[in-house]
Amino acid sequence: MLKRNLWMLLAVIALAILPLVIHHGGDAEFGGADGEAEAAITEIQPDYKPWASPLWEPPSGEIESLLFALQAALGAGLVGFYFGRRMSPAKRPDNQ
């Protein structure tokens, strides 16, 4: 199982890196797809005005990436905690 999981993990990493290699030195901006959708809306209906705006926006890109990192860290921490507990020998009996 370990070996198969490792291969799958490598495939995931490759799928994430491949686009960067393909577009190396090229045209791609790697902006968000959400932003592209916004642009498409403006193209279809140039006079559409968003009628609501976010209550709070991260004041800078730095803060935004901080919060994204926090989101990922909290999630990964909990998933790690879960497997840490389940894999510990003392907890084995309920995993039989």
Added chain:
Amino acid sequence: MHIMEGYLPAAHAVGWGVVSAPFVIYGARRIVTLVREKPEVKLLMAASGAYVFVLSALKIPSVTGSCSHPTGTGLAASLFGPTVTTVLGAIVLLFQALLLAHGGLTTLGANIFSMAIVGPFVAYGLFKGITGAGFSGAVAIFVAATLGDLATYVTTSLQLALAFPDPVSGMTGAAAKFLGIFAVTRVPLAISEGLLTVIVFNLLQRYSRGELNALNIFSAKA
């Protein structure tokens, strides 16, 4: 896949909210019942929610030159059913709307519908169908997570097409445009999500047999 704040006409925003609300309420009640009946699955539920949290924070580059994030809902949907996942997904979407200005409160209903309702229902149906047909859990969860993810992005595209039909080519033309942005880009990323979810599922099969049995994950085969 977030529809940005204010980018849905008011009637659509309200409409999607009305459609999504019953799923959230029903899911919350399912969680209460499940936790009462099977307290041993509580931590696994939290971990599945955390998995949605992690994956939806990862903006992965795609071959089309843009970035978008996986949804991570296929795992929770396969383990706990779709409406429980609706609640988990709604929490993540609320976090991102309030703290990251991704998505928004007016578009929350629409975003819940695509990421926390359609995706999980597709994933759950596929997982049950494929394990029921006798295939292994790993195969089932791969297909469920991959296509559940794609279904979310297809739904977002259709929601936008419904709200912004193209003046020349109509709704179909607009759908093609939005699908070009979201769905095509998503194919390799959906496969990534499928593979990651299989890895987690393999670990669960090895270390969390008790919980999987409590949730009757393989009841169809037994």
